[in-house]
Amino acid sequence: MxxxxxxxxxxxxxxxxxxxxxxxxxxxxxxxxxxxxxxxxxxxxxxxxxxxxxxxxxxxxxxxxxxxxxxxxxxxxxxxxxxxxxxxxxxxxxxxxxxxxxxxxxxxxxxxxxxxxxxxxxxxxxxxxxxxxxxxxxxxxxxxxMLLLGRKSAAEKVASFLALIARRKAPALCEHMPADTLLTITLPLTRAEIADYLGLTIETVSRQIGNLRAADILETGANRTITVLDYDGLAEAAQL
Missing domain, CATH: 2.60.120.10 (Jelly Rolls)
Incomplete structure (x- = not known):
């Protein structure tokens, strides 16, 4: 060949x-x-x-x-x-x-x-x-x-970023996600880079991810992995 x-x-x-x-x-x-x-x-x-x-x-x-x-x-x-x-x-x-x-x-x-x-x-x-x-x-x-950076709260910014990564990984699944379906994503950026991207501090990013975890919207894992438990809840938190 x-x-x-x-x-x-x-x-x-x-x-x-x-x-x-x-x-x-x-x-x-x-x-x-x-x-x-x-x-x-x-x-x-x-x-x-x-x-x-x-x-x-x-x-x-x-x-x-x-x-x-x-x-x-x-x-x-x-x-x-x-x-x-x-x-x-x-x-x-x-x-x-x-x-x-x-x-x-x-x-x-x-x-x-x-x-x-x-x-x-x-x-x-x-x-x-x-x-x-x-x-x-x-x-x-x-x-x-521009809307995110100019008008959204810290909680909405972090949720929007995570929803973006989820949609790009599995757009069809996020569009019609069954209630019992889990979506695991690997974040492409460190928390310091996410903070830079969103105009936040590292502490704020970590706190907002912790709040989403406490709300049973996601789980965090090793090596920057996140499992989305409730995409609709994540989208609502992001004001999408």
Whole structure:
């Protein structure tokens, strides 16, 4: 089996193919894209791209969580977003990266050269349309996050963050979760990072998680795992 045929087979069985931007492509177009695609596996903490790096490629997130940050001139850093499968990592037609991107967990990426991907976008309006829709979804999410940071209480902020992680892990399950169903998630951030992301202190984050545990909405476990016992209760606490 050739390298190209292996890549095509990988695309055919890819878990995110129909949800990712490449879901807009036909089988023939997928073959063209897979010929230039490559897999990249990173460990938690690995740097994917520095802010202001020249953009040479884009990627679909196949598994894991990517942390996006902005760095101020004095070295202070703020987490500004998280990306999950099947999100698209990168900004088409940008020459430099606007964010510092780091693997928050172990991550697998499907990477496309910038020039090849942008050429395919020019030939395939469906691909450009899918990417545009993704951009609008990110804009909506950013507006929701502005509401969270500006108006929600500490309890609502922590519950909103946990609900976000749960929905991204199992969206269909969270939509129609049977009363006796449990959902275990691994938090992609430390409590210090969650506090930074939400504009809270570590003590406040820990206290609010403890309150949710006392309300029988969730249980905490080792290695940053949380089991959601009552997703509807979590959503209510988040004011979703």
């Amino acid at each position: 050739t390298v190209i045929s292996e890549r095509i087979d990988r695309c055919r069985i890819c878990a995110i193919r129909h949800q990712a931007v490449c879901g807009a492509l036909s089988d023939h177009e997928i073959q063209a894209l897979s010929a230039v695609a490559r897999q990249r596996v990173l460990k938690a903490g690995d740097v994917i791209q520095n802010a202001e790096d020249e953009v040479s490629s884009f990627a679909n997130i196949v598994s894991g969580v990517v942390k996006l940050s902005k760095v101020l001139s004095d070295g202070r850093q703020q987490i500004v977003g998280l990306q999950f499968p099947p999100d698209f990592l990168g900004r088409a037609y940008r020459t430099r990266s606007p964010f510092y991107a780091e693997a928050a967990t172990d991550v697998e990426l499907c990477v496309f050269p910038k020039r090849s991907f942008e050429a395919l976008m020019a030939d395939q309006p469906e691909l450009e349309s899918r990417l545009f829709q993704n951009t609008l979804d990110e804009l909506d999410a950013a507006r929701d996050w």
